[in-house]
Amino acid sequence: MxxxxxxxxxxxxxxxxxxxxxxxxxxxxxxxNALRSAQAARVSDPALVNELRRAQMYIQDRAQEFQxxxxxxxxxxxxxDSVSYTHLTLPTKLEV
Numbered sequence: 001m002x003x004x005x006x007x008x009x010x011x012x013x014x015x016x017x018x019x020x021x022x023x024x025x026x027x028x029x030x031x032x033n034a035l036r037s038a039q040a041a042r043v044s045d046p047a048l049v050n051e052l053r054r055a056q057m058y059i060q061d062r063a064q065e066f067q068x069x070x071x072x073x074x075x076x077x078x079x080x081d082s083v084s085y086t087h088l089t090l091p092t093k094l095e096v
């Protein structure tokens with residue numbers, strides 16, 4: 001179990017390093033690998049679980065930022081006609 005904790009800890013540390021340096025994509029990649037590894041190993045160490053929760057919150061925060069950026073881009077790219085705007089903003093069912 002110590003080896004698993006060390007591996008997961010290393011992934012979390014790398015994610016932290018990338019997050020600090022301003023590279024959220026790389027940070028998220030390492031955090032996701034840490035979360036997958038922890039799930040597979042059924043990690044129950046409370047300290048490590050807290051670290052994993054922090055990584056999960058980072059991922060969720062970046063996802064929300066991305067969602068807001070997309071919504072802003074869509075709002076700024078509003079077409080002149082209402083039909084095109086509706087197609088741009090509403091989810092549509094793809095028919096195959």
